[in-house]
Amino acid sequence: MLMAHPAVLEELLRRYDDLKAERGKDAGEMLRRLEDVSYTLxxxxxxxxxxxxxxxxxxxxxxLVREETPAVLS
Structure with a gap:
């Protein structure tokens, strides 16, 4: 299975969270952008x-973080 680059996933999640937190301004535009990022995710x-x-x-x-973080030996 192909997997997205971690930076892409992080950016999509950031955009999604930012859009969910937005209030007011242009609700139509915000909803369109939220639908776009949701579809992309x-x-x-x-x-x-x-x-x-x-x-x-x-x-x-x-x-990915678990795989990249070396285990600490006691």
Whole structure:
């Protein structure tokens, strides 16, 4: 399975969180941008809904961090 570069996942998650936190201004434009980033997250993670995409993206990032972090030996 192809996996997105971690920087891409981090940027998509940041954009999603930023858009979810936005209030007011141009609700139509904000919703369009939120739909765009949600769709991209779904495609990038191979999922069909945003809830699954968020879980998958965050889990992929956690897995990569665990793989890159050397174990500390006691």
């Amino acid at each position: 779904c495609v990038t993670t191979g999922t069909r809904d945003i809830a699954s995409a968020l879980v998958a993206a965050r889990e992929q990032l956690r897995r």
